[in-house]
Structure formats: structure tokens, C-alpha cells
Amino acid sequence: MNPLNELIVRTLPFVPKKVIRHFASRYIAGEKLEDAISVVKKLNEQKKLATIDVLGENITSESEAIEALNTYKLVLNTIKENNLNSDLSIKLTQLGLKLDYDFCYSNVEELVKLAKQLNNIVEIDMEDSSTTEATLKIYKELRSKYDNVGVAIQAYLKRSESDIKSLLPLKPRIRLCKGIYIEPETIAFKRKELINHNFKHLLNILLQSDAYTCIATHDEELINEAYRLIAEYNLTDDKFEFQMLLGVRPELGNRIVSDGHKLRIYVPFGEHWYAYSMRRFRENPQIAGYVFKSIFTRNSF
Ligand SMILES: Cc1cc2nc3c(=O)[nH]c(=O)nc-3n(C[C@H](O)[C@H](O)[C@H](O)COP(=O)(O)OP(=O)(O)OC[C@H]3O[C@@H](n4cnc5c(N)ncnc54)[C@H](O)[C@@H]3O)c2cc1C
Structure with a gap:
């Protein structure tokens, strides 16, 4: 980590919560499901799809996992009631992955089944x-039974090419992203050029396969490469979509939509916004840099 980023990350806990909240409000729909619903309505009006995420991860008891499961179910039902164009994104550690594999599997299966009944997808x-x-084991087991489930693959992990190859026979739905966690060099590419190189390589494999590919990035170099491959392979939009995070580079997202492509926006909401934001900032000092940039370029909070 470069010394400036390290300093920024160490200083963040002393930044007043309301400042962090102000910054985070661009990236997080709010604390309540109604907040997420109203953000998704606006996105849908702009011809953007959404995927709703309930903030929280690494729960430590089964009751917390069941609480999360119930919230996710409510999200799926509310999407249907409001006739919204949104699917659901879930984190397995929020549904008990670190407590017990089978417990987690049955929670996820319940959600995928409900989504299927509601004609929706779980990512x-x-x-x-x-x-x-x-995570991949659960995905493979579910995908062999249900067609409405996807999984994210991180281009920074050296294992990802072989993971993708092992998933391809299942005609998977794969969200290709760079990866946001801090991982050791033994298992992950650390330099941006290497991550981008691997992203392009994996994208090329996916776009030539039977997979449905979700291209999750705000990096113009990678979006341009996706455009190039889509044209080269003459792909129609039943094979891929672009995905971006709420609040990040919306002008680039608008361009993708006006070019006639599908774009899905990741919309996180929930009470755990502070812990989530701080973790994300610590995990990705580049994002912490954005916080500071935003703090110093705004006049009031
Ligand atoms: C829809 C979606 C789902 C994701 N799901 C996962 C997942 O399941 N697991 C996982 O590990 N990671 C996930 N990620 C995060 C992803 O792995 C990257 O960490 C993140 O998208 C930043 O990488 P980038 O490809 O945009 O490239 P970067 O090089 O990091 O960013 C490109 C440009 O985008 C802008 N930018 C990027 N992020 C921000 C930000 N937060 N604030 C302001 N500007 C920003 C900057 O201008 C930057 O120069 C997801 C990302 C998206 C878009």
C-alpha cells in the first residue's frame, strides 16, 4: 500500500460518522428497503436494471443468518409487488457460510427457489x-438444479481461469469483476496491468462460451475491450450485460445505455452502512482516497 493511502486508511476512523455517511450516501441507497426501492424506480426510469444488496456479512449466529434470509425474501417479494426490474445480490457469509455449509446451502436454496417462483435471479x-x-461448490450444486442463479468471479485471483473452465459446462451466469479484497501475492495479481490483462483474458473466454456474462467494471479500458469483443463475436444482449456500482461513474453508465446495452446497477442498502463503508475503505485504499477527495471537494455536509 502506498504511504499516502496507508495514512488515509489509518485516519478514516477519526473522520466524523456524519462525514462518512454523507460520502457513503452516493454509494448506498439508504438504511431502509423503501430507500432501495425508490432508487431502483429511478434507475428503471433511466432504462437501467438493478441488483439489490442487503448490507452485512460475516454474521456469527444462526439467528442473524435467518434474519438476513427473511430480509432477502422481503426484498424479492417487494421487487415483485412494485414490478421493478431488479434482481438480488447476496453474500454467503451473511447466510451462514462460516457457521455451517449445509445450513448456508439450504438458506441460499430457499432464496433461489423463491426467486424462481417470482421469475427473478439471485446473484x-x-x-x-x-x-x-x-462459494463455488454451493454455486455448482445450485446451478445443477436451478437456472436463475449467478456467481461473481474475481479477475485478480490466479485460480479464476480454472474456476471459470470448471463452471462452463453448467452454462453459468458469471459476474466478472476485478475483486475488492486484499489478497496475498501468492494467489492474486496485485498490479493493475496484470489484473486488467487477466480480466480481458477471462472476458474473452466467457464471451466465446455458453455463459451469460455480467461485465462488472467502471474501467474504460475494460469496457472498450468488452465492446471490441462483443462486435468481434457479433453478440446479442441475451449473452451479456454491463454492471456498475451505484454512484460510480454514472456518466459512463449513461453512455453504455445510450449505446443500446443492458446495464445493471448494484444498489446496496441497510443499517450496516457504516461498518460496510469502513470495511470497503480499508479493503480498497483507492476508495478511501475517493472519500478524501470527496470530503475536500465539498463545501458542506
Ligand atoms: C456490479 C458490481 C458487483 C461487484 N461484485 C463484487 C464481488 O462480488 N466481489 C468482489 O470482490 N468485488 C465486487 N465488485 C467490486 C470490483 O471487484 C472492483 O473492486 C470495483 O468494481 C472497482 O474496480 P473497477 O473494475 O471499476 O476498476 P478500477 O480501476 O478500480 O476503477 C476504474 C475507475 O472507476 C472509478 N471507481 C471505481 N470504484 C470507485 C468508487 N468506489 N468510487 C468512485 N470511483 C470509483 C474510478 O474513476 C476508477 O479510476 C463489484 C463491482 C461491481 C461494479
Whole structure:
């Protein structure tokens, strides 16, 4: 980590909560489900799809996992009631992955089944590398029974090419992203050029396969490469979509939509916004840099 980023990350806990909240409000829909619903309505009006995420991860008791499960179910039902164009993104550690594999599996299966009844999709986020193996195992088991489930793959992980190859026979739905956690060099590419190189390589594999590919990035170099491959392989939009995080580079997102492509926005909401934001800032000092940039370029909070 460069010394400036390190300093920024160490200073963040002393930044007043309301300042962090102000900054985070661009990236997080709010604390309540109604907040997420109203953000999704606006996105849908702009011809953008959404994926709603309930903030929280690494729960420590079964009751917390069941609480999260119930919230996720409520989200799926509310999406249907409001006739919104949004799916659901989930984190397996929020549904008990670190407590018990079978318990977690049955929670996720319940959600995927409900989503199926409601004609919706569940996208499984990929968390840090201690969870990769179990997450993919759960995904494979579910995908062999249901067609409405996707999983994220991180281009910074050296294992991702072989993971993708092992998933391809299942005709998977894969969200390709760079990866947000801090991982050791033994298992992960650390330099941006290497991560981007691997992202392009994996994207090329996915776009030539039977997978449905969600291209999750705000990096113009990678978006341009996706455009190039889409044209080269003459792909129609039943094969891929672009994905971005709420509040990040909306002008680039508008361009993707006006170019006629599908764009899905990741919309996180929930009471755990502070812990979530701080973790994200610590995990990705580049984002912490954005916080500071935003703090120093705004006049009031
Ligand atoms: C829809 C979606 C789902 C994701 N799911 C996962 C997941 O399941 N697991 C996982 O590990 N990671 C996930 N990520 C995060 C992803 O791995 C990256 O950490 C993140 O998207 C930043 O990488 P980038 O490709 O945008 O490239 P970067 O090079 O990091 O960013 C490109 C440019 O985008 C802008 N930018 C990027 N992030 C921000 C920000 N937070 N604030 C302001 N500007 C920003 C900057 O201008 C930057 O120069 C997801 C990302 C998206 C878009």
C-alpha cells in the first residue's frame, strides 16, 4: 500500500460518522428497503436494471443468518409487488457460510427457489479468498438444479481461469469483476496491468462460451475491450450485460445505455452502512482516497 493511502486508511476512523455517511450516501441507497426501492424506480426510469444488496456479512449466529434470509425474501417479494426490474445480490457469509455449509446451502436454496417462483435471479457475490472454494461448490450444486442463479468471479485471483473452465459446462451466469479484497501475492495479481490483462483474458473466454456474462467494471479500458469483443463475436444482449456500482461513474453508465446495452446497477442498502463503508475503505485504499477527495471537494455536509 502506498504511504499516502496507508495514512488515509489509518485516519478514516477519526473522520466524523456524519462525514462518512454523507460520502457513503452516493454509494448506498439508504438504511431502509423503501430507500432501495425508490432508487431502483429511478434507475428503471433511466432504462437501467438493478441488483439489490442487503448490507452485512460475516454474521456469527444462526439467528442473524435467518434474519438476513427473511430480509432477502422481503426484498424479492417487494421487487415483485412494485414490478421493478431488479434482481438480488447476496453474500454467503451473511447466510451462514462460516457457521455451517449445509445450513448456508439450504438458506441460499430457499432464496433461489423463491426467486424462481417470482421469475427473478439471485446473484452470489464473491467474498475474500477464504470463501472461494465453498462459494463455488454451493454455486455448482445450485446451478445443477436451478437456472436463475449467478456467481461473481474475481479477475485478480490466479485460480479464476480454472474456476471459470470448471463452471462452463453448467452454462453459468458469471459476474466478472476485478475483486475488492486484499489478497496475498501468492494467489492474486496485485498490479493493475496484470489484473486488467487477466480480466480481458477471462472476458474473452466467457464471451466465446455458453455463459451469460455480467461485465462488472467502471474501467474504460475494460469496457472498450468488452465492446471490441462483443462486435468481434457479433453478440446479442441475451449473452451479456454491463454492471456498475451505484454512484460510480454514472456518466459512463449513461453512455453504455445510450449505446443500446443492458446495464445493471448494484444498489446496496441497510443499517450496516457504516461498518460496510469502513470495511470497503480499508479493503480498497483507492476508495478511501475517493472519500478524501470527496470530503475536500465539498463545501458542506
Ligand atoms: C456490479 C458490481 C458487483 C461487484 N461484485 C463484487 C464481488 O462480488 N466481489 C468482489 O470482490 N468485488 C465486487 N465488485 C467490486 C470490483 O471487484 C472492483 O473492486 C470495483 O468494481 C472497482 O474496480 P473497477 O473494475 O471499476 O476498476 P478500477 O480501476 O478500480 O476503477 C476504474 C475507475 O472507476 C472509478 N471507481 C471505481 N470504484 C470507485 C468508487 N468506489 N468510487 C468512485 N470511483 C470509483 C474510478 O474513476 C476508477 O479510476 C463489484 C463491482 C461491481 C461494479
